[in-house]
Amino acid sequence: MFLHLRPEKDLKKLLTNSLLEGRIKRKGCGAPLLFVCLAPMAGYTDVAFRSLCAGFGASLTTTEMVSVLGLMHNSKATHELLFTEPNESPKEVQLFGSNPEAFSRAAGHPFLEKFDIININMGCPVPKVFKQGEGCALMANPELAYKIITACTKNTNKPVTVKFRLGLTADTINAAEFGKMCEQAGAGSITVHGRTRQQGYGGRADWNEIAKVVRAVKIPVIANGDVCCRDDLIKVKEVTGCAGVMIGRAALGRPWIFNEILHGGGSGPICITLFPNITGYC
Ligand SMILES: Cc1cc2nc3c(=O)[nH]c(=O)nc-3n(C[C@H](O)[C@H](O)[C@H](O)COP(=O)(O)O)c2cc1C
Numbered sequence: 001m002f003l004h005l006r007p008e009k010d011l012k013k014l015l016t017n018s019l020l021e022g023r024i025k026r027k028g029c030g031a032p033l034l035f036v037c038l039a040p041m042a043g044y045t046d047v048a049f050r051s052l053c054a055g056f057g058a059s060l061t062t063t064e065m066v067s068v069l070g071l072m073h074n075s076k077a078t079h080e081l082l083f084t085e086p087n088e089s090p091k092e093v094q095l096f097g098s099n100p101e102a103f104s105r106a107a108g109h110p111f112l113e114k115f116d117i118i119n120i121n122m123g124c125p126v127p128k129v130f131k132q133g134e135g136c137a138l139m140a141n142p143e144l145a146y147k148i149i150t151a152c153t154k155n156t157n158k159p160v161t162v163k164f165r166l167g168l169t170a171d172t173i174n175a176a177e178f179g180k181m182c183e184q185a186g187a188g189s190i191t192v193h194g195r196t197r198q199q200g201y202g203g204r205a206d207w208n209e210i211a212k213v214v215r216a217v218k219i220p221v222i223a224n225g226d227v228c229c230r231d232d233l234i235k236v237k238e239v240t241g242c243a244g245v246m247i248g249r250a251a252l253g254r255p256w257i258f259n260e261i262l263h264g265g266g267s268g269p270i271c272i273t274l275f276p277n278i279t280g281y282c
Pocket residue numbers: 039040041042043044064065094121123124163193201224225226227246247248249250
């Protein structure tokens with residue numbers, strides 16, 4: 001059973017509105033709008049880097065992962081992760097943890113007021129996180145994952161989104177069922193990294209598996225993994241039918257990739273968001 005999204009929780013609408021409010025979109029290409037987002041990367045996507053990427057055209061920026069427990073303890077390190085710049089818009093905060101009550105309190109925390117979207121990390125493969133039942137471990141515990149998502153949606157009016165992987169191993173891929181669960185719990189959109197936990201960051205991202213998730217849900221799906229240029233973007237859109245992509249490592253040391261994707265070579269019509277302040281960096 002699919003839940004109908006409340007309009008204010010619809011990420012697509014939120015992003016579209018933000019485009020209408022002062023952002024320009026490429027005209028006349030006749031292709032569907034694609035969101036090209038910066039992926040969260042702990043240790044890299046701090047406020048300075050995110051602001052740079054937003055300036056080069058990223059449709060959405062997301063903080064590094066923020067512990068819901070750290071937020072409760074009001075730690076200085078957590079506070080610093082929540083710094084933002086005005087040109088990051090829309091901006092998403094990424095939370096991780098495993099306790100629904102802590103997520104509920106985090107979702108309503110005043111420190112998150114400036115963010116447009118709350119994202120939940122259910123894809124982190126790092127042993128330290130996994131052993132606590134957090135990050136990707138939640139893919140093996142969909143009941144708890146459901147409780148976490150609903151705990152957030154009940155305590156905020158912001159859209160709640162989820163980022164996860166294909167599953168834990170090649171033999172236990174469950175991304176499509178997990179995506180349906182997220183949708184039923186009230187997630188406004190999902191981002192799928194096309195690798196399993198076992199793969200870490202090696203091998204190729206499997207866009208065909210992401211396509212299965214797109215077919216399984218009605219909410220927007222952001223495809224993630226190995227999108228490094230405009231041709232990749234066109235290909236991943238063709239293969240998956242995704243609403244947008246998230247670019248991670250290809251943006252490291254190359255934050256202008258968002259501009260390149262917009263103006264660079266490659267074939268096929270594509271309509272991508274363009275931010276007015278992009279000229280500040282050209
Ligand atoms: C150094 C590093 C840190 C990352 N930190 C996070 C994180 O905090 N939260 C998250 O959801 N994903 C994190 N990721 C995963 C990326 O968001 C992305 O899913 C992954 O790199 C695949 O996309 P890519 O092929 O475009 O790099 C991290 C990846 C890297 C390489």
